[in-house]
Amino acid sequence: MATNQFDTSLPSIRQVQKCIKEKLTVEFRLMTGDLITGRIFWQDHNCICVFDGNNEQIMVWKQAIAYMKPFSDTVA
Amino acid sequence: MATNQFDTSLPSIRQVQKCIKEKLTVEFRLMTGDLITGRIFWQDHNCICVFDGNNEQIMVWKQAIAYMKPFSDTVA
Amino acid sequence: MATNQFDTSLPSIRQVQKCIKEKLTVEFRLMTGDLITGRIFWQDHNCICVFDGNNEQIMVWKQAIAYMKPFSDTVA
Amino acid sequence: MATNQFDTSLPSIRQVQKCIKEKLTVEFRLMTGDLITGRIFWQDHNCICVFDGNNEQIMVWKQAIAYMKPFSDTVA
């Protein structure tokens, strides 16, 4: 299983940083089947922190992420 | 898969420490689909220990966590 | 995903050791959804060995554990 | 669990690179059961980025991939 790296030069890490800076709304699909939609507040080695529509702060463990879709890409 | 790090300067680790200090009630969503709600007692490299509503001490393996939502953020 | 550490000074490892010494009955929730209830016989880096109600010796891989609840905490 | 390596000489990494260069449409089966179909845009250590049929940019975590089938192999 992938041992995620937190190297800020990696495209995957930069893509999340881009979402933070541009305040994009993204959707996370989790291993549990849950969909988490919101804006990314921060990321670190272990987690990505998301503010959802109710302004709840959800700390998502990276180990649980299946994929991320930036919604703004299709709407903008 | 993310190899979680237990570095107390990481935002994700500090966020859990904040929940411990401020005795916030949080909700954990696990890979099994279970929801564990309670106050965090301690965390270490492997686990987060939670006291649930029945004052049961539940030792949650970090490998099983999908996300955490601090309830107090929305209620307070 | 968390790379579990087997450091006997960690609270999570000590908690399991406490259950062994005090012969507490504990419940493990596994990633499969299974519940394993019994007394812990030993733990090592990979596994926790449990004697269930039928005195069967079940070797649980730590990678499969979602949480552990010590039953004696609530009953005692 | 496999700790994925990102060594560009590995057949598995080269196969994904081949899909990028030749703009092949591939199908990913994820641990969640999801099927993601599209063209691969880039890969790094953690993720594979796919453009699906709606031209949405989906960042798939490698930890969540069960298998990949290059559709063009059978259709071309």
Added chain:
Amino acid sequence: MATNQFDTSLPSIRQVQKCIKEKLTVEFRLMTGDLITGRIFWQDHNCICVFDGNNEQIMVWKQAIAYMKPFSDTVA
């Protein structure tokens, strides 16, 4: 998530070796929910090889194991 170690002095590794030597019939519960019953032929760092009732040779990845129960313990 536990990074399994293959150290032949570990109780969990020795327990499997004991099953091999004594030709015990064991049951493996896998993350998929599958039950694999049979005798263990060999183990290495990645896998445990089992002969099931049909004398089929099943190579089980350790990453997929939830627990093992040695049947002979209760029957003998």
Added chain:
Amino acid sequence: MATNQFDTSLPSIRQVQKCIKEKLTVEFRLMTGDLITGRIFWQDHNCICVFDGNNEQIMVWKQAIAYMKPFSDTVA
């Protein structure tokens, strides 16, 4: 969780190599519940590449494998 090793002297790696050389038809059970049947084309650290009955080339991530059964063992 097991951190798979790609050491060509390991029985589990050699078993896969044997399947490649002898063109055995094998069945893979995946964490998703999928069954992938076919001949193994190659393996590397991350993946095992299988040609299924439709001659489709399926790149299976090792992290997703629960078990492998060589069909030829029982039929030959």
